[in-house]
Amino acid sequence: xxxxxxxxxxxxxxxxxxxxxxxxxxxxxxxxxxxxxxxxxxxxxxxxxxxxxxxxxxxxxxxxxxxxxxxxxxxxxxxxxxxxxxxxxxxxxxxxxxxxxxxxxxxxxxxxxxxxxxxxxx
Numbered sequence: 001x002x003x004x005x006x007x008x009x010x011x012x013x014x015x016x017x018x019x020x021x022x023x024x025x026x027x028x029x030x031x032x033x034x035x036x037x038x039x040x041x042x043x044x045x046x047x048x049x050x051x052x053x054x055x056x057x058x059x060x061x062x063x064x065x066x067x068x069x070x071x072x073x074x075x076x077x078x079x080x081x082x083x084x085x086x087x088x089x090x091x092x093x094x095x096x097x098x099x100x101x102x103x104x105x106x107x108x109x110x111x112x113x114x115x116x117x118x119x120x121x122x
Contacts (some may be wrong), residue, residue: 032056032057032058032090033055033056033057033058034057034058034059034060035049035057035058035059035060036060036062037049037059037060037061037062037116038061038062038063038064039061039062039063039068039070039081039103039114040063040064040065041065041066041107041108041110042103042107042108042109042110042111042113042114043113043114044070044103044114044115044116047115047116047117048116048117048118048119049117049118049119050118050119050120050121051091051093051118051119051120051121052093052120052121052122053093053094053095053096053120053121053122054092054093054094055092055093056090056091056092057090057091057092058088058089058090058091059088059089059090059091060086060087060088061079061081061086061087061088061089062081062084062085062086062087063081063082063083063084063085064083064084065083066083066107066108067080067081067082067083067105067107068080068081068103068105068107068114069081069103069104069105070087070089070101070102070103070104070116071101071102071103071104072099072100072101072116072118073101074099074100075091075093075099075101075118077089077091077101078104080104080105081105091118093118093120095120096120096121096122097119097120098117098118098119098120099117099118099119099120100115100116100117101115101116101117101118102114102115102116103116
């Protein structure tokens with residue numbers, strides 16, 4: 001009877017450990033740092049951010065004036081930012097360096113000045 005009790009206790013301990021490990025995975029995604037970025041004629045604010053390599057982050061873009069866009073080809077990012085809507089982009093940078101992007105939706109005469117920079121540090 002004693003061996004059966006120890007086996008059951010062992011099985012229960014493994015199950016609890018498994019639930020704890022599996023339950024921890026979604027929390028990392030939910031607790032990802034959020035950075036809000038406003039697109040407005042003719043700039044992003046902030047126009048540069050610094051991220052840590054391997055650390056997940058959610059970039060929340062929004063526009064209050066017209067539809068803008070964000071394209072950072074080297075990170076595989078390309079999204080429209082409709083007026084009045086939040087656009088979430090999940091990023092986990094894997095390389096250290098400076099990554100440049102721009103508004104990808106024509107928004108007026110100074111559209112070309114809408115530059116955005118992500119600096120990834122170790």
